[in-house]
Amino acid sequence: MLKTFRIGGVHPPENKLSAGEKIQVLPVPEQVIIPLSQHIGAPATPVVQKGDQVKAGQLIAQAGGFVSANIHSSVSGTVVAIDNVTDAAGLSKPAITIKVEGDEWMPEIDRSAKIEHNITLSKEEIVKAIAAAGIVGMGGATFPTQVKLTPPPGSKAEVLIINGVECEPYLTADHRIMLERAEEIIVGVRILMKAIGVDRAVIGIENNKPDAIRRLQKIATKETLGIEICPLKLKYPQGGEKQLIQATINRAVPSGALPIAVGAVVQNVGTALAVYEAVIKRKPLIERVVTVTGKSVKHPGNYLCRIGTPISKLIEAAGGMPEDTAKVIGGGPMMGRTMVNIDSPILKGTSGVLLINEQEAVRRPMRNCIRCSKCVSVCPMGLEPYLLMKLSQFNLLERMEEEKVMDCIECGSCSFTCPSDRPLLDYIRLGKGRTGAMIRNRKK
């Protein structure tokens, strides 16, 4: 029996259209827009000025606090603006715009393809190098990695869990890097193990990627490196942090607690690769693999893109915007966000760009709840979505808190399942926001 998490979960159609497509390098665009806030936490503070010449890999904005991340130029050229630009959601956000001139990299970056296995840096030096490289969680949550590697006082990490699940339909970026960059990923995992001081790591991969499981199993064995490859039964949302911890090491993170409460630190495979590059090759996080896909897309594929490349360039590379595109989504179809501005840049946390056609985008009208309790059965956190939606409609925030709305991971399984097409998650998210605000105000 393959392992998986215990309660709830759904099986959305996988639609991994680009799983067989090798990673291609997207040409450097004429101009990149690099927002100062590509991570959770405080925005970074610019350290360059308009008119400055920068090289690829050069620091252009410094972490603006403890929970924040450095930002580097992904290209060489001239800073043409440090100003507000419209982001993917249509909001105005500060960013550094760089006009590309040539492709000159910082001299200390090792761009050779040679894979280095020796880790010479100490624990502290590793964390410092990761912080300097501006690495954030690459699965989409974009939490600054160095913060996760510094456990709060009183807690101790026992096991490192690597998220290679990629449970979102359509997305294949992590799948491809596990196939093509497996050796580097394993070195990255070893670096992360050293950084948090554990001798055990588990890489969770769903069994719809048997080639990736085999590839990693060949390189890493439990005996030699303490790295265990754990094939998981296909079920969404296995990539949820709490779900993955339960699936791989069978420990349940309590309500409101962080994974470190059960001795686990979770990192994405993409992050492990970025860590390898930062620590061994001294290369900051300035490019990432992005899947561009969709049923109407001509050539769905996986592209290695410089951070800041306009999303429209990526869509062009995949054969252009299909006529019948109704939605452009950053991320996967279950948790991704729709975009209004496709000239907005690819960010550190952009794992995919999904074009949904008109036919798929139709949301059927909401009907009466028939109390079939399917939303309750599929909720991976053991909540009652139908009830939370009702409570949210009546703004009963105390009751929502009682019913554990803050545990909701917003995976969308409830809305996905509902036979009455009720927008359960929309209302729950609304109520969760208000309940969260109520709790924070109470603490003050």
Added chain:
Amino acid sequence: MKLLISPSPHVHSGDSIEKNMYGVLIALIPAFICSVVFFGWGAIIVTLTSVVACLLFEYLIQKFLLHQTPTIFDGSALITGVLLAFNVPSNLPIWIIVIGALVAIGIGKMSFGGLGCNIFNPALVGRVFLLISFPVQMTTWPLAQGFAGSYVDAETGATPLALLKEAVKSGQSVSNVLTADSFIGYKNMLLGNMSGSLGEVAALALLVGLVYMLIRKIITWHIPVSIFATVILFAGILHLCNPEQYVGPIYHLLTGGMMLGAIFMATDYVTSPMTKKGMLIYGAGIGILTVIIRTFGAYPEGMSFAILIMNAFTPLINRYCKPVRFA
């Protein structure tokens, strides 16, 4: 280019009210075929009348009283119609069926606000209303004679449960009933070759429907299994205490509305609890109440009352039975 903006998720499973409702209807087909075999034209006439009347009343009420767009083809009124028919004798006069349909749809469902809002199972509301209003017609059961039987003046006979009740009341022992000529045998009970409401007799066909609904994941096993288990346990204990006074659990399971009730009426989405734990409690309640009413009550059959009583407890069960939280 115009782009749509919406919150996630951006895909849907494709499940719908219709898929579930028509799934239930498909699961009812084997039982319907059996009732046609056993009760002939009566089964067809009663079922058709009930279905047409339910659809019509739902349409009229939605259109002219509630001023909504009628949604009669969502399958729910169809199910109410079929289940109401399945719960009455196959020689029930048409005008009584129509009254039953009006009560089921009008009072049982639409007065609460329509689909999803009702507290009690609409078909059972209609059935119990008819049972109390027309006790004679509702307890005169045609013999299972197939198309040879007449709809207008059918030969009638008592149901196994009524036979048992009469016998025990008059001081006979259970073993007497089970050895008497009037006892039809467990095999006939399993197949449904006996007097009774037209859709409730064919235990085996109803079980086939259950398996179908479980495979299609329309319902979960919790409610039917918990009802069956409770009945077996409770009736079994009574039987072991005094086998001459109390009949064994198999007799309970195969007679009356037990199968129809446990598989199709108690599992009604709208009126059953939302959590697995709640479903088990609800099913256990129905099982115990049914055996109590059948054994100690005035009526020979107690399934409908048991389900309606537990329907009333459903909101309470929902309030206190929470799902297993993640941690």
